[in-house]
Structure formats: C-alpha cells, structure tokens
Amino acid sequence: MCGIIGYTGRKNAVPILLDGLKALEYRGYDSSGISVFQDGRITTVKSKGRIEENEKKVNNEYPGLYSTCGTGHTRWATHGEPSDINSHPHTTENVSLVHNGIIENYAEIRSELCNKGYTFISETDTEAACLLIDSLYRESHDHLTAIKTALRRIKGSYAFGIMFGDNPGKIYAVKKDSPLICAVSEHGAFIASDITAVLKHTREIYIMNDGETAELSADSVTFCDAEGKHISKSPEITELSMEQAEKSGFAHFMLKEIHEQPQAIKRTVASLILNDITSYTAPGLTADRIKNCRHIHIAACGTAMHAGLVGKYFIEKNARIGVNVEIASEFRYKNPVIDKDDIFIAISQSGETADTLAALRLAKESGLFTIAVVNVKGSAIAREADGVIYTQAGPEIAVASTKAYTVQCCTLFMLSLLLGYHRGLMTKDVINERCRLLTDTAPQKINDVLKDSDKILSISKKIAEHENIFFIGRCIDSSLACEASLKLKEISYIHSEAYMAGELKHGTISLIKEGTPVIAIITENTLSEKTISNIKETASRGADITVICDERIILPKDVCSNIIYVPHIDSGLTFLTATVAFQLLAYHTANERGCDIDKPRNLAKSVTVE
Numbered sequence: 293m294c295g296i297i298g299y300t301g302r303k304n305a306v307p308i309l310l311d312g313l314k315a316l317e318y319r320g321y322d323s324s325g326i327s328v329f330q331d332g333r334i335t336t337v338k339s340k341g342r343i344e345e346n347e348k349k350v351n352n353e354y355p356g357l358y359s360t361c362g363t364g365h366t367r368w369a370t371h372g373e374p375s376d377i378n379s380h381p382h383t384t385e386n387v388s389l390v391h392n393g394i395i396e397n398y399a400e401i402r403s404e405l406c407n408k409g410y411t412f413i414s415e416t417d418t419e420a421a422c423l424l425i426d427s428l429y430r431e432s433h434d435h436l437t438a439i440k441t442a443l444r445r446i447k448g449s450y451a452f453g454i455m456f457g458d459n460p461g462k463i464y465a466v467k468k469d470s471p472l473i474c475a476v477s478e479h480g481a482f483i484a485s486d487i488t489a490v491l492k493h494t495r496e497i498y499i500m501n502d503g504e505t506a507e508l509s510a511d512s513v514t515f516c517d518a519e520g521k522h523i524s525k526s527p528e529i530t531e532l533s534m535e536q537a538e539k540s541g542f543a544h545f546m547l548k549e550i551h552e553q554p555q556a557i558k559r560t561v562a563s564l565i566l567n568d569i570t571s572y573t574a575p576g577l578t579a580d581r582i583k584n585c586r587h588i589h590i591a592a593c594g595t596a597m598h599a600g601l602v603g604k605y606f607i608e609k610n611a612r613i614g615v616n617v618e619i620a621s622e623f624r625y626k627n628p629v630i631d632k633d634d635i636f637i638a639i640s641q642s643g644e645t646a647d648t649l650a651a652l653r654l655a656k657e658s659g660l661f662t663i664a665v666v667n668v669k670g671s672a673i674a675r676e677a678d679g680v681i682y683t684q685a686g687p688e689i690a691v692a693s694t695k696a697y698t699v700q701c702c703t704l705f706m707l708s709l710l711l712g713y714h715r716g717l718m719t720k721d722v723i724n725e726r727c728r729l730l731t732d733t734a735p736q737k738i739n740d741v742l743k744d745s746d747k748i749l750s751i752s753k754k755i756a757e758h759e760n761i762f763f764i765g766r767c768i769d770s771s772l773a774c775e776a777s778l779k780l781k782e783i784s785y786i787h788s789e790a791y792m793a794g795e796l797k798h799g800t801i802s803l804i805k806e807g808t809p810v811i812a813i814i815t816e817n818t819l820s821e822k823t824i825s826n827i828k829e830t831a832s833r834g835a836d837i838t839v840i841c842d843e844r845i846i847l848p849k850d851v852c853s854n855i856i857y858v859p860h861i862d863s864g865l866t867f868l869t870a871t872v873a874f875q876l877l878a879y880h881t882a883n884e885r886g887c888d889i890d891k892p893r894n895l896a897k898s899v900t901v902e
Contacts, residue, residue, distance in 0.1 A: 300361040301480015309364035312489040321366035322374035327381040327388040328362030338379035365390035372415025382422040389422040393449035499670035546690035554735030559684035574679025582714040591651040592639035601771035603704025611711035620647040641696040643671020737859035752880035764793040765813040776874035784882040793826035806834030814841035815866040
C-alpha cells in the first residue's frame with residue numbers, strides 16, 4: 293500500500309518524482325504529493341485525487357519548478373480521510389517526511405509533542421513521526437542522531453524518506469516491515485517502494501534490511517546498521533525491464549498479464565526443475581524432512597490464499613499429507629495446533645504482505661521449517677523464511693492478480709510432485725511427464741483460450757447488467773470458484789459469492805430467484821454428474837446458468853445455454869485453462885461496466901499493514 297519515490301542527482305527531480313509516482317499507482321492510493329528543495333527551502337505540493345491532479349497543481353502554482361532533490365508519495369488513507377492536508381509529504385520548517393506503514397503509538401507521541409508546544413494540522417499518524425524528528429533535531433542538531441532517536445521511540449511499521457531543510461541534496465531512508473529500496477544511476481540516486489518506479493533510470497538496486505539507514509546524495513549511497521555503524525552493501529542488477537512494466541499495446545495491464553501467463557508458467561517451471569524434479573526444492577527441504585512431515589500449514593491472503601487451496605488439493609492427492617490453509621491474519625491469532633515436524637508455507641506475490649509476514653514469524657517462533665513462495669527477490673518474506681521458492685511471473689502491475697496466481701498454483705503443484713516422490717508415491721517418469729504437461733501442453737492450451745474469447749465476451753455483456761452473482765464448484769473447482777468470484781468483485785464491483793456446489797441446498801439456494809446468474813465450474817470429470825445435478829437445482833429456481841467446463845465433459849442439452857468449453861489437460865491441470873477463462877470473464881465484465889480495471893477502488897496491490 294502507498295508508494296514512495298525519492299531522487300537526488302543532476303537532473304530535474306520534479307518530472308522524475310511524478311513519473312515515479314505514476315509507476316507506483318498500482319499499489320493503490322487516494323492522494324499524492326511531492327517535496328523538493330527550492331531556493332534554499334523545502335517546497336511541498338500535495339493534493340487529494342489522482343497524480344494528474346497534483347501534477348496540475350505543481351504546474352499552476354510553481355510553473356517551471358526545478359530542483360535536483362526531492363521525495364514523492366502516493367497515500368492510501370488509514371488515519372484521517374483522503375484530503376490535501378492528510379496527504380504526504382508532511383513538512384515542517386526543518387523536516388519533510390514521507391511514510392508507508394502504521395505508527396502504532398502515534399497518539400502518545402502526539403500528546404507529548406502537543407505539551408511541548410507543537411501544533412498538528414492533520415489527522416495522520418505520519419505527522420507525529422515528522423514532528424518527533426523535528427523536535428529531536430532541534431535538540432541534537434545532528435540528522436542521523438535525530439532519526440535514530442526517533443526510531444527508538446516509534447512503534448509500528450515504516451518506510452521513511454526524510455529530508456532536512458538545512459541539508460539540501462540529501463535524502464535519508466530507513467525501513468521496518470515496509471518495503472523500500474535504494475538505487476543508483478549515472479545521474480543520481482533513488483529511494484523507492486518498488487523497482488518499477490526507477491526502471492526508466494537504472495537496474496542497479498540495493499535491498500534495504502529492517503533497521504538500516506541509507507544516506508543518499510547525488511554521487512553516493514551510504515548505509516548504517518541499526519546501531520549506527522557504517523556497513524558495505526553490494527548492488528543487485530534487476531532482471532526486470534521497462535518492456536515488462538509497460539502495457540505493450542494492451543488496453544489494460546490486467547489484459548496484458550492474462551496474456552503473459554503461458555510464458556510465466558514456462559519460466560517458473562524451467563527455473564524450478566533444473567535437471568529433474570528431485571532438484572526442485574527450497575534450501576533445507578530435505579528428503580528426511582519431507583518423509584517426517586505430518587502436516588503442512590499454508591498461510592496467505594486473498595488470491596494467494598486461493599492458490600493455497602489449489603495447492604492443498606494437489607498435495608493431499610499426490611503426497612497424502614494433510615494440509616491446513618488459513619488466511620494469514622487468522623493463523624497468527626488463533627493459536628494454531630502445530631507439530632515440530634510440520635512444514636509452514638507462506639505465499640505472497642509481493643513478499644511484503646504484513647499479515648503473511650506476521651504468520652511466518654509466528655511459525656518460526658514455534659519451531660516450524662518455513663518456506664516462502666514469492667515473486668520478489670529480496671522481499672521481507674523471502675529473507676525471513678528458511679527456504680524460498682521464487683515464482684517467475686515478472687512484474688504484475690494490475691491490482692487484481694492473474695499471472696501471479698497461476699504460477700503460484702503451478703509451483704505448489706510441482707511441490708506436491710516432489711513431496712510425493714520422496715514419500716514413495718510417485719516415480720520420476722510420472723513426475724517428468726507432468727512437468728512436460730506444464731511446460732509444453734498447458735501454455736499451448738492457455739493460448740487456445742486466449743485466441744477464442746468471443747464467447748466469453750458475449751456472456752460478459754449479460755453478466756455486466758447484474759449486481760449479484762454466484763459461483764459454484766466441487767473439490768478443486770470450488771477453490772477455483774473462490775478465485776473467480778474474487779476476481780469479478782475486485783474489478784467489476786459486482787457482489788459475488790462462491791460456494792461448494794453441494795452446499796447450495798443447505799441454505800444458499802434460498803437466494804436464487806428468476807434471472808439470478810450462477811456460474812458453475814466443472815474441470816473434475818469424476819464429479820461432473822454431481823455438479824450438473826446442483827446446476828439443475830438452481831435452474832429450476834429460475835437461475836441464468838453459465839458453465840465453464842472441460843471440453844471432454846458432456847452436458848445435457850437442458851442444463852444451460854451459456855457454455856464456455858476450455859481445453860482439457862491431463863493430471864488435473866485443466867484448472868489452468870478454466871482459470872484463464874474466468875479471468876477473461878471478469879475482465880470483459882468490468883470493461884463493459886466502465887470500471888477502472890487496473891486500479892479498482894479501495895484496493896492496493898501490496899498490503900503492508902494489517
């Protein structure tokens with residue numbers, strides 16, 4: 293959530309900051325602002341609304357504004373409503389500060405500073421941090437001392453970008469539990485919440501660890517550890533490119549990312565199998581650990597949790613290990629029943645999801661071996677887990693996840709094969725054949741769905757007229773229904789619910805009336821007759837039925853008029869073609885309704901607060 297960009301160098305910072313903020317829009321925001329050094333003082337311009345609104349304000353109030361150092365921020369309201377005053381940066385005569393995260397003891401700090409004569413103008417927790425640093429700097433007259441002393445007082449999560457009015461050209465950065473990187477280019481240095489904000493300028497980045505402080509100038513970046521000792525850090529060269537972070541002719545990032553799934557799956561599988569399936573493992577996930585494992589706990593949020601449900605299906609089927617899938621915020625607070633030989637898996641696209649990170653830490657404290665399934669190298673979850681399995685989705689800009697979900701599912705499918713192999717339930721020949729299905733057959737079949745989406749588009753026109761929709765399925769299809777429902781409600785704002793088809797008669801069917809859209813997913817041929825019976829139950833109540841099903845399943849003529857047949861893939865992998873179908877259905881429905889598909893209201897790509 294929120295986004296930070298900072299630049300100091302030899303070019304005009306103003307357009308660099310505004311472009312960087314636009315690259316961070318996918319993180320979600322309701323206001324934005326920038327602070328720059330101008331004529332020996334800090335000038336701050338901020339406003340509610342889109343970045344374009346702030347850009348107009350900059351041009352109108354400060355035409356030709358030029359500065360070589362500044363910070364910018366996109367805010368997602370937590371403390372205080374979206375407004376010009378509550379927007380970041382927060383600025384005093386001495387200090388300007390941008391912040392991602394939550395200051396938990398802001399009320400206590402605020403009260404103390406008010407007693408010292410400070411006046412607060414916003415409702416935010418961030419202003420308390422800004423004024424605290426201001427107060428401490430007035431006492432110490434040392435920039436780093438003021439920052440370090442403030443950090444000892446502040447409780448919560450934060451990524452700070454800080455400038456001091458008497459130190460033009462310098463930016464200070466520090467983080468705890470919120471993402472922040474530094475980067476260097478030929479013309480200057482940057483801080484940013486995400487690599488995408490700096491890709492236009494450089495691919496050379498520094499990953500910051502919790503408690504570290506960075507001091508940036510036009511020519512250098514220096515780092516101190518939590519004790520204030522200077523440390524040496526080596527830069528990493530990111531593999532991401534500008535082409536990956538742009539729409540490349542597609543109307544929306546979401547549509548582009550749906551079309552990128554065949555290649556994302558190929559990259560992910562190829563990166564994992566190396567020589568053969570037995571080399572697919574996270575560090576420390578030994579054959580003995582797998583054989584002794586009695587239970588697996590998966591914790592994740594939103595779409596990643598739905599991928600966990602798919603993983604549960606395949607792990608239990610292929611390895612015969614019981615799997616518990618929990619929403620991360622529930623896992624950490626419910627005192628879970630665990631055994632020392634259990635394995636814990638955290639799934640997160642960003643690797644920074646606050647609740648998932650907290651669940652991971654609880655699992656580690658409980659002595660479990662922990663695995664991270666993440667898409668971002670060097671992310672907090674990746675750094676703290678005992679072993680990491682990286683997906684290769686590439687940058688995912690649209691808030692609603694598509695390709696990250698499919699590669700997470702494929703990663704967990706392959707993990708189920710490895711677990712089954714070491715438990716004596718699968719041979720190498722069987723496993724290699726299933727890997728071939730992922731690398732060769734699945735991408736081809738997904739492309740077939742992408743090439744023939746006219747039927748999906750026509751059905752979406754009907755769905756777009758409704759405000760309440762139900763998805764149903766059985767077994768793995770009920771897990772797909774959960775993700776299909778979430779995808780639709782995220783971007784189209786249609787109220788949607790997912791149910792196990794067999795549960796309809798236990799209450800939910802009372803909501804079905806004439807014309808109610810019901811979308812059934814059938815990829816499990818062995819359960820197709822049961823699901824068809826449930827479909828008929830809803831049809832007899834007047835439901836308007838759409839079925840997304842494996843092309844090999846024969847549907848009775850009287851079941852429904854709207855059918856989306858998807859290509860069959862052996863070994864239960866038809867779920868991949870069905871997934872692409874319901875993603876396209878959600879996309880076209882949202883497009884029909886004129887929704888902001890890549891940036892749906894109230895949502896953020898990376899949720900870094902509880």
